Amino acid sequence: MDARDVAYSSFAVSGGTGWQSTKQIHRMPLAPGPHSLTTALGHRLDFRVTATNTVEYEQAMEGTFTGQGTNTLAVHGTPISLDKSDVDYSSAGIGGAYQTSQRNHVFKLLPGAHYLVVSNRASFGFTVTPQGRVRYAPDLHGPLTGADTNTLALHGFPVTLDVSDVDYSSTGVGGTHQTTERNHTFKLLPGPHYVVVANRASVTFTVTSQGRVDYASDLPGLRTGAGTGTLAVHGLSIILDVTDIDYVNTTVGGVNWRVAQPRRTYKLLPGSNLVSTYNGINIPFTLTAQGAIAYEAHLEGLFTGSGSTTLTVHGFAVTLDTSDVDYVTNTVGGVGWKAPQSRRVFKLLPGAHVMSTYNGINIPFTVSAEGRVGYRPDLEGLFSGTGSTTLTVHGFAVTLDTSDVDYVTNTVGGVGWKAPQSRRVYKLLPGAHTFVTYNGIQFPFTVTAQGRVDYKSTLNDTFTGIGSATLAVRGHPITFDPRDSGHTSFGVSGVGWRGSGQLVTFRLVRGTHALHLPDGSKFTFQVTDTGKVDYDPSLDGVLSGRGSSTLAVHRRRQR
Structure with a gap:
């Protein structure tokens, strides 16, 4: 049985061993007599197995079947193109087959009834004729075109999504894409849809057969635009109060970072939302259809405000003791830099954190749901205080x-x-x-x-x-000869000033240095990794000693 030339995902043969993949050839021990092949979409094709283990079928089936008189029966579909260039769904396909993101794709289909799939939902029905042409109900003309051809084209109605009254940074329609535009027009087919905010499904709506927006009356005020081509979504106002935590900034998941503010009003939609801290901690809460805050019982204490329109976030007091390290200052990642202090109390949420030094070393620790410090066993010694509210750092x-x-x-x-x-x-x-x-x-x-x-x-x-x-x-010993400089003293950057009456040797590391004179002159030179001096050729005549360990400076000669 060879069904590789059809688009359906699987097939079954009466008297066989269940559903089989169409991606490969299958050897089946079939008894002589009548059999049928059924596709995943329910198409049934009849054939017989003879007493000599060959296949036979009606002559009218030739082309759909091949292999008459042999022990191999192959089934072939008619090429039907699906053109979805005029709709915005990210994927579309045929029921019983598969979905694809291609704007134009050819499916090998058998004669019979089919239906479109867009965004993982069944859509319009159509038929493939025995001649390999598509047909559909007359009332579907418009959303569908291509009747009596081998190309079925989809055409969406322009529906504008207006999200200017919600604060999510990106929104979209399920099955299409998300955009940062406050008003965006999507090409949609008639049927049920839903708004996507912060990568989650939100309020639902329907596109009618006339391309108008419709929706249920269960969420009054959240949606407007019924009977028009524009769906406007309106958020419910809640206040997020983060005065009791120390992170540099906090937001609601899916809402862009704004200037830090301890109390901020957000326009949100009902459903699951997140409090998101600057260091990546996310704690869930729910906004009810009535605009009230809700959260799981075990979060009481971290959150307060259940049943109200204000969500207040409370951190655990965790002390960071860095008296045993010598960095100028230290902090907790996501909190920001404060005035140096060897012991400081931070108000933190449960989750993963890092202790950060002023030179960029980051060592992880956690705050438990009970506000206790934890860290990996291999960090014991660098840290102490596990199970307590004080994290002590040891250098x-x-x-x-x-x-x-x-x-x-x-x-x-x-x-x-x-x-x-x-x-x-x-x-x-x-x-x-x-x-x-x-x-x-x-x-x-x-x-x-x-x-x-x-x-x-x-x-x-x-x-x-x-x-x-x-x-x-x-250091490399570098000798300076300033006796011909015309000045009574000279200096070397980072080292200081000396008199010019004699040779002076400084021990310097490789790298760029500068020689200074009292009149403000500055001459840049390098110490190489072999302890030699080098400088720009433009300084020849003022400096000498290139390639040696002695640098001499000379007064400028008047010509």
Whole structure:
């Protein structure tokens, strides 16, 4: 049995073993005698199996069947084109077959009754004649065209959806698409439809056979436009009060982010909605058809306002204790940056959060439905306080040794500038960091999960201490000869000023530096990874020493 040349999804043969896929050839042990093949849409085609295990059928069936006198019966459909370029449904198809997003698609169909499927619902019926032409009831002409041809075209009525009175950022009609336009015209067929807001089904409506909007009277005021070509949807006003939580911003799911405001009025439609925080926590609530707030009983406390038009959100008081790390400030993701404080209470909702350092390290933790702190077992030690309302953060002691460089001071990115000290212990978390010189040169390094220092091998000229708890910075000795500068002093960015009466050696890391003179002159030069100096050729004559470890500065000569 070979039904690969028809569009229907499956078929059955009397005396066979149930429904079979049309995607492949099936070998069936059929007894001699009459049989019938039935498609998923109910078409029945009769044939016989002879005593010699060959097939035979009426001569009028030749073409629909092939294989007369053999042991293979093939069934063939007539090509019928479905043209849906004049409707806005994302997919359409034939009942018993499949749906497709193609604007024009050819289905191989058998003679008989069929029906259209749009947006997963049955629509208009039509017939394929034995000659491979389409026919339909005269009253369907308009939405359908193509009678007595092999192309069935669908034509939608223009129906405008007006959502200017709701706050959802995108809306649409089920089975079509969503748009951010406040007024948008969809090409729709007669039949039942529904409005889509925030990716969910909302209020229903019908397009009549005259292309007019109609709807039930069960939701007065939510819909207007009955008897016209425009459906206007009107939201119910609710207030969202988030004064008792600390996130930078909060909104209703499906509504764009607006300027942060502790109390805001939203125009929403009945059904399921979400409170959405800036860090991605979503908590469901329902708006009834009467415009009242409702939510599940276990959310009482996090929410208040059931039965009213104001939904108030309440966070749990969670203390973040960062007294054992050295970053300038720390926060909880989605809350924003506040003035530095080693212990701070945040009002948070249950769900996933991150502790964020000033240099961008993020470590996850959770707040339970009871307002307790939790985190992964492998984070114990970095965090403490599981099961309590205080999350304490603990850093690894990492020593920064800058005794071999001559900058005024140095630091670790995100920690801030402290009093100059050639060896300093910082309490750091695992993750990416940077060593920063006083003149802004930066080199990356990592603190491992075991509190050890790591860095790329390309930085071996700058760092030592890989695998230990001490990061030592190595400088290249660069000698400065300012004696011919015509000035009594000179400076090097990040290092400071010295007299010009003698050679001076500074230990510098690779990177861009600047030499300064008292008259405001500034000359940029580079220290290479091999400890040599380089500068732009335009400075030849003012600077000398390129390719060596000595940089001389000369007074400008008058020509």
